[in-house]
Amino acid sequence: MKITYLTLSLFSSLVVMGLKSETMNKEPVAFDTTQIDRSVLPCNNFYRHANGNWIDKNPVPTTESRWSCFNVLTKENEAKLQTILEEVIKGKHKKGTTHQLISDFYKSALDSAEREKTGLAPLQTILKKIVSAGSKSDLVNLYPQLLQMGVRIPLSVYISRDRKNSEQYITSISQSGIGLPNRDYYLKKDEKFEKIREQYVDHINVIMALAGFEPISGQAILSLETKIATAQWSITEQRDPYKTYNKKATKLVADHYPMVNLIGLLEGIRLSDAQDIIVGQPTYFENLNKIIEETSLNDWKSYHIWHFLGSFASHINDAFEEEDFRFYSTILRGTKEMKPRKERILNTINGMLGEPMGQLFVAKYFPESAKMYISSMIENLRSAYRESIMNLRWMGDTTKQKALKKLETFTYKVGYPDEWKDYSKLEIKKKGYLQNVINTRIFGYKFMTNKLGKPVDKKEWGMSPQTVNAYYSSSGNEIVFPAGLLQPPFFHISFDDAINYGGIGGVIGHEFTHGFDDQGSKFDGEGNLSNWWTDADRERFGALTKRLAEQYSGYEPLPGMYINGEMTLGENIADLGGLTLAFAALKKQLAGKEPGLIDDYNWQQRFYLGWANVWKQTIREDELKNRLITDVHSPGEYRVLGPLANIKEFGNAFGCKDCKMQKPEAEMIKIW
Numbered sequence: 253m254k255i256t257y258l259t260l261s262l263f264s265s266l267v268v269m270g271l272k273s274e275t276m277n278k279e280p281v282a283f284d285t286t287q288i289d290r291s292v293l294p295c296n297n298f299y300r301h302a303n304g305n306w307i308d309k310n311p312v313p314t315t316e317s318r319w320s321c322f323n324v325l326t327k328e329n330e331a332k333l334q335t336i337l338e339e340v341i342k343g344k345h346k347k348g349t350t351h352q353l354i355s356d357f358y359k360s361a362l363d364s365a366e367r368e369k370t371g372l373a374p375l376q377t378i379l380k381k382i383v384s385a386g387s388k389s390d391l392v393n394l395y396p397q398l399l400q401m402g403v404r405i406p407l408s409v410y411i412s413r414d415r416k417n418s419e420q421y422i423t424s425i426s427q428s429g430i431g432l433p434n435r436d437y438y439l440k441k442d443e444k445f446e447k448i449r450e451q452y453v454d455h456i457n458v459i460m461a462l463a464g465f466e467p468i469s470g471q472a473i474l475s476l477e478t479k480i481a482t483a484q485w486s487i488t489e490q491r492d493p494y495k496t497y498n499k500k501a502t503k504l505v506a507d508h509y510p511m512v513n514l515i516g517l518l519e520g521i522r523l524s525d526a527q528d529i530i531v532g533q534p535t536y537f538e539n540l541n542k543i544i545e546e547t548s549l550n551d552w553k554s555y556h557i558w559h560f561l562g563s564f565a566s567h568i569n570d571a572f573e574e575e576d577f578r579f580y581s582t583i584l585r586g587t588k589e590m591k592p593r594k595e596r597i598l599n600t601i602n603g604m605l606g607e608p609m610g611q612l613f614v615a616k617y618f619p620e621s622a623k624m625y626i627s628s629m630i631e632n633l634r635s636a637y638r639e640s641i642m643n644l645r646w647m648g649d650t651t652k653q654k655a656l657k658k659l660e661t662f663t664y665k666v667g668y669p670d671e672w673k674d675y676s677k678l679e680i681k682k683k684g685y686l687q688n689v690i691n692t693r694i695f696g697y698k699f700m701t702n703k704l705g706k707p708v709d710k711k712e713w714g715m716s717p718q719t720v721n722a723y724y725s726s727s728g729n730e731i732v733f734p735a736g737l738l739q740p741p742f743f744h745i746s747f748d749d750a751i752n753y754g755g756i757g758g759v760i761g762h763e764f765t766h767g768f769d770d771q772g773s774k775f776d777g778e779g780n781l782s783n784w785w786t787d788a789d790r791e792r793f794g795a796l797t798k799r800l801a802e803q804y805s806g807y808e809p810l811p812g813m814y815i816n817g818e819m820t821l822g823e824n825i826a827d828l829g830g831l832t833l834a835f836a837a838l839k840k841q842l843a844g845k846e847p848g849l850i851d852d853y854n855w856q857q858r859f860y861l862g863w864a865n866v867w868k869q870t871i872r873e874d875e876l877k878n879r880l881i882t883d884v885h886s887p888g889e890y891r892v893l894g895p896l897a898n899i900k901e902f903g904n905a906f907g908c909k910d911c912k913m914q915k916p917e918a919e920m921i922k923i924w
């Protein structure tokens with residue numbers, strides 16, 4: 253432990269010195285106390301106490317559906333990326349280079365006159381094939397092209413690491429094919445969702461009309477999608493890694509769902525080598541087979557025309573883009589107005605060329621020093637986790653040994669990839685924006701299908717480095733922290749340890765805990781689905797997590813709409829574990845030292861302020877409704893209140909007694 257501490261201190265002082273010159277004029281504030289609402293006692297509602305004034309002063313901007321630290325930081329990153337775009341566009345670049353791709357994509361997007369003139373032209377060949385299909389199998393034969401172009405069809409096909417053999421890639425098929433955010437939008441009986449369904453029908457008809465089709469098929473498409481939605485599994489059902497792992501010989505699967513023409517589909521996307529395939533939701537495919545059979549050719553045609561157009565709507569021209577925004581952003585999420593054109597273009601390029609953009613982003617804006625500091629912080633968290641596992645009361649020794657073994661095999665990635673993906677074969681031209689979009693999508697899909705049969709690329713990142721987020725991968729047993737996140741308010745080298753551990757430390761703990769949440773705990777340290785638990789321990793773990801699910805299911809963020817404690821369970825376990833462990837890691841970091849008060853708060857209090865600060869948000873009601881049924885994360889407020897209800901140290905830090913926020917000590921849930 254001592255060595256960890258010394259190394260860390262050494263890093264810290266070096267790093268602070270190195271960084272001073274860069275940030276001399278604008279040292280960021282670790283925690284801005286003007287955001288505190290002192291009229292609310294910390295022990296009554298800590299979320300409101302820590303953030304109340306910020307919340308009152310930060311209504312959701314008209315161009316957004318919610319507003320949080322994540323959005324603020326994303327905006328700051330976007331401003332940096334915009335600077336990069338403006339610089340890159342000035343130069344002359346060799347074909348196939350990162351700069352050429354970005355520069356020409358940007359030029360093509362800025363040329364709005366050309367976009368209006370081109371319209372649907374790049375889509376016509378396929379559109380004609382859909383319209384002239386003489387049979388359902390003609391339509392099904394178009395699936396390979398549609399899939400590669402990123403167009404929604406009733407199934408998805410993808411390559412990932414095999415859950416039971418993480419050293420190999422495997423092909424999977426999974427349910428898909430609906431235009432509303434998830435199956436609940438089709439099946440919920442209340443007025444609000446009925447209204448949305450009506451508006452969805454209108455939206456489909458408008459898009460059809462814009463492309464010159466008779467605007468009459470919306471209702472039939474809704475009926476067809478409702479059948480598809482009924483056959484689909486819910487998000488909660490899909491969280492089960494065993495139930496969604498049905499590995500079979502491809503030939504057998506193909507025989508079982510003849511209407512899908514799986515063999516033809518796999519051939520079309522160069523996956524004929526797939527001997528075995530994982531079927532994500534077998535009952536869905538049984539039903540899909542019937543739905544294809546029973547639905548008329550005409551309705552299927554309309555369905556495919558709609559999804560083909562809908563998939564490109566935000567790129568075709570202004571009229572399509574505005575209509576797409578009207579439904580998907582305003583009606584579904586409450587966003588009032590579009591972002592300025594340049595910002596929309598940036599978001600498109602950043603989404604489509606994530607790594608190339610990220611490569612330029614980190615070169616210009618990411619201090620290498622942050623990488624070292626975060627790495628040592630991760631090791632501090634790992635060591636706190638180690639002690640916590642050893643001291644767990646509910647877990648027996650046999651399982652503890654296995655858990656510790658898994659903990660030691662966790663790997664991590666910080667900042668950006670060691671090796672960048674090769675984009676040199678991607679064709680991007682100065683003119684032809686929509687074609688550039690199509691080419692990039694096809695390139696991305698081929699990049700994925702090319703993996704089959706090759707050794708697993710453990711250096712690959714599942715997120716671009718400028719992203720304000722982090723992740724845990726169960727197959728890699730790795731936690732990943734992109735450069736985009738490693739900035740204020742989550743972290744800064746100049747912040748006091750308490751704020752850094754409450755912020756990024758809590759996030760690191762959260763990602764670690766995903767390896768031990770209700771799903772991650774079913775994977776071993778090699779990333780394989782395998783049971784390393786004794787039955788008794790698994791049962792005790794299940795009982796604890798059930799109580800946590802019940803706690804969250806009792807939260808009612810909107811009248812009549814509750815958090816789904818089952819659907820959000822993994823995230824809530826991760827928040828509770830992450831926060832608990834980050835606090836323990838902070839104590840290690842301080843090693844008995846008592847830092848002085850800052851702004852009248854002691855270090856324990858500042859730790860919890862740091863956590864509350866990163867989850868502050870304002871959100872539109874439509875967006876909150878949407879997220880309560882589609883997002884596996886709880887709303888920001890409950891990411892603060894939920895874990896803190898169970899953390900005794902929080903009550904101690906603020907001198908809470910019989911407070912509203914915390915459970916009686918005997919009822920507090922401690923998992924990790």
Ligand SMILES: [Zn+2]
Pocket residue numbers: 762766823826
């Ligand atoms: Zn998470």
